[in-house]
Amino acid sequence: MASQSPIPVLVNGAAGKMGREVVKAVSQAQDMTLIGAVDRNPDYFGQDAGELAGCGTLEVPITNDFEPMLALTSQERQPGVMVDFTHPDGVYDNIRSAIAYGVRPVVGTTGLSPQQIQDLAEFADKASTGCLLVPNFSIGMVLLQQAAIQASQYFDHVEIIELHHNQKADAPSGTAIQTAQMLAELGKPFNPPGVTETEKLAGARGCQAEEGIRIHSIRLPGLIAHQEVIFGAPGQVYTLRHDTSDRACYMPGVLLAIRKVGQLKSLVYGLEKILA
Template sequence: MTTQAPIPVVINGAAGKMGREVVKAVAAASDMALVGAVDRNPNLQGQDAGEVAGIEALEVPIVNDLQATLVMALQERQLPVMVDFTHPDSIYENVRAAIAYGVRPVVGTTGLSAEQIEDLADFADKASMGGAIVPNFSIGMVLLQQAAIRASQYFDHVEIIELHHNQKADAPSGTAIQTAQLLEEMGKSFNPPRVTETEKLPGARGTRTEEGIRIHSVRLPGLIAHQEVIFGAPGEIYTLRHDTSDRACYMPGVLLAIRKVIQLKSLIYGLEKLL
């Protein structure tokens, strides 16, 4: 009886807050093997990815050459996967590189535009490659979004507030944008105007989507990742809220995506498509 070889995993952004959690999760998963750790932090080059993450040494050094690491990963027997938690400025090129080299991307970095996602999906289709772009890996967030979709059938007024730590580079968050998109797929407009609004300070009412949903972004130290979806109607308010207190909450979703992505033939958007 032969056992299946573990899935080779490259982590891009391995020394970041999320990257370190992914290193620990992959190292603890019996069906995965960390084969590459990439990060741009010059102070950590050559250090062991496991030790940087706070666990035992994994004999995988942190390097700053993504393409060379992808090529190395292809030498493994199984289909390799790249998990990316980097920066909005580099994510598009990172995903294109992974697809070009035949490495399946699992993307947690937000900030991709709708046009970039469409372009990457076309590129993956031409390469017959599976991939996953996931704005939020939390199972709880998926459940919140499903509840919001149900509520949107009965409420015409809704606003979204997303709150993150002050080191998050993009706003609104990818999760808030995706939540609004899911509500707009119901085929209705929201927040019909009751008065002519005037913003005394630009941005006071947040951003507004094409279908009228307002999104507000808060950035403060002490926060991790939080979101409220607030529905209003005469005489009542219905609030859905999701809070994270530890980035470990995202790891079941990350591991699920790694296992599922090697079976995909196209690029998908959203964790709900893998559940």
């Protein structure tokens, strides 16, 4: 029996830190082929995506021709995949364009509003096209979230601290928002007030997500991506923490998403939904 053709992959945001890691991972995966590399930074136009990513010459130049590259990806024998690590300002349009071309989006860019996600879900349903929105591709973060759900059954007080590099454009992080949403789905209110609080400086207590869960965002050079979920009860504190020291930690999740998205016919939110 003949082997299946490699999955054609277009990387959008290929010159960014995450994009370069994706280019490297895709080029090294035997069941994938890098079809194109798109970025809007003119400093990188024409450069070989593989050389920029540090994995050798791939003969795939970085271009700003997003829609022509989508069209090219859609013409491959296998259903094509677009991996997007770009910017919150443009990711909604990127996803809609990919779906319109029949290219499956795998999206790590965060910052979409709930209404935008709903609109994209409806668009993907009508097109019967799989789409994966993944706030965090780390398997360790999925395990942290599962542990937080378990702990939340026994603790009534919880706050989330997320720490990222100072080039991250959106706050709170999509991962922190997703974690709060997962805890809120239990249907119990958290953090019953013990006192009337007064913020002497606006925002001192962070933002308030669903069910009274507070999220605090830190942005500093030297950080990559980190999250703490802190539970409190009389006489004890239970802290769950995930730290990222190298963006390579996300690549097993990215490759898994690329392999799985072709089996979907609708939008799916979160890496945990596709884990076996």
